[in-house]
Amino acid sequence: MNLTIQNHLLFAGGKQVPYRATPNRSGIMNPDTIIDHDTASNPLDPSGDIGWLTMPVASASAHVVIDWRGGITQLAPFNVQCWHAGPSKYGNRYNFNAFAIGIEHDNPGYLRKIGEGIYSGVCVIDTNRNSEFRVARVATPEHGDHYWLAYSEKQIAASAALHAALKAAYPAINTVLGHFHICPGRKTDTNPLFPLSHMQAIVRGEAGELPPPIKTKPEPQAPVTAKPSFLPDxxxxxxxxxxxxxxxxxxxxxxxxxxxxxxxxxxxxxxxxxxxxxxxxxxxxxxxxxxxxxx
Ligand SMILES: [Zn+2]
Missing domain, CATH: 2.30.30.40 (SH3 Domains)
Structure with a gap:
């Protein structure tokens, strides 16, 4: 996907992506961070979340929404503050709306198992009827222990291309975080199957040509290599x-x-x-x- 940014607007293959203006925005900013989100909506109904994020009553917005098929809709220019982070803190920084671009990914968020291959949350995810859906149970300290829908390959490819295009347009961007990082205890998006470390590597110029991993399982046990000496610290x-x-x-x-x-x-x-x-x-x-x- 050949994504470029001109005048804070997103183009795919030289053509501007669909633009639906949101009123839920404030002043100008210089972005240095990307916050990845999930919409907590039915992945097969992309109209719902864009409709919501462009209504004044929502008091919420993001710069873009990436749908299940990898389509991207932009809701505000990238140099305008959107209302995606809420009260937020990470390290010694607060109020991420003031400097962070918000990317929403259509994903339902946490799910409960209600039958063999059938899961329920904000919508029903039936893996028997839709072979595209892959669900895995993953527990992390930040997310708790739940079932989660793996993102689609097209969605992750579009997201990776967007992270790269944003870095090219705004070289100051050096941090990628999930909403759960900046609102611990309040938010669990993106879900544990999102390849956040790959997106971070993209903005640091360390990802190379490797495509982002499509995670459907918890990460395998990480290899442990010991230092030769023991230096307690x-x-x-x-x-x-x-x-x-x-x-x-x-x-x-x-x-x-x-x-x-x-x-x-x-x-x-x-x-x-x-x-x-x-x-x-x-x-x-x-x-x-x-x-x-x-x-
Ligand atoms: Zn979020």
Whole structure:
């Protein structure tokens, strides 16, 4: 998909993408961040969420909506503040609407299993009737333990192309976050199957030519490679801290580290807070940074 941005408007193959103006916008901004969202709507009914995001009563909007088939509709120029983030905080920054572009992806959000291959949430997702639908159960500390609809290949390809086009038009963009990062406890979008780390790599110029992964399963156990030496730089502050095989509670517990143990933190995932660590007993694995005090 050949996406370009001219005068803060989006073009695909030289032709402006459909534009539906939203009144839910405020002043001019210089974007340096992208926030990825889900619409929490029926993926096969793209008209619903665009209708809602362009109504004054919604008091909500985003710059673009990417539908299930990969079609993109723009609702406001990229240098105008839209109302997609709400009260928000990440690191030492607040009020993400003031500097972040909002991308909505048609996806229903969390689902409950109500039958074999049938799931319910804001709509019914029947994988028996629609072979395009792939649903996986995934638990993360930020999302909880639910069933989620995998994004479609076309949707992810369009989203990746858009992230790249935005970076080209606004070189200051260096951060990609999910709505759940900036509104913890209040938001769970994008869902855990969204390839956020790939989108982050795109804006950092690190993604290369690889197409974005279409995730239908939790990420496999991350490989652990130990540093040759043990250089403790943190202290466990939980009574008994689970050491896991990967960065998330969906990964198996490999052991427990007692309170006060000195550990070596080798890597920190700034997005999720998970740490890759080595224990004094030579074990390697992952712990959540909330239970560790760094020196
Ligand atoms: Zn959102």
């Amino acid at each position: 943190a202290t466990v502050i939980a009574d008994s801290l689970n050491l896991r095989g990967g960065p998330g509670i969906q990964f198996a517990v490999k052991g427990a580290i007692p309170y006060g143990t000195r550990i070596d933190v080798q890597e920190k995932d700034q997005l999720t807070g998970w740490l890759r660590v080595v224990t004094p007993f030579g074990a390697t694995g992952y712990v959540h940074g909330g239970f560790v005090r760094l020196d």
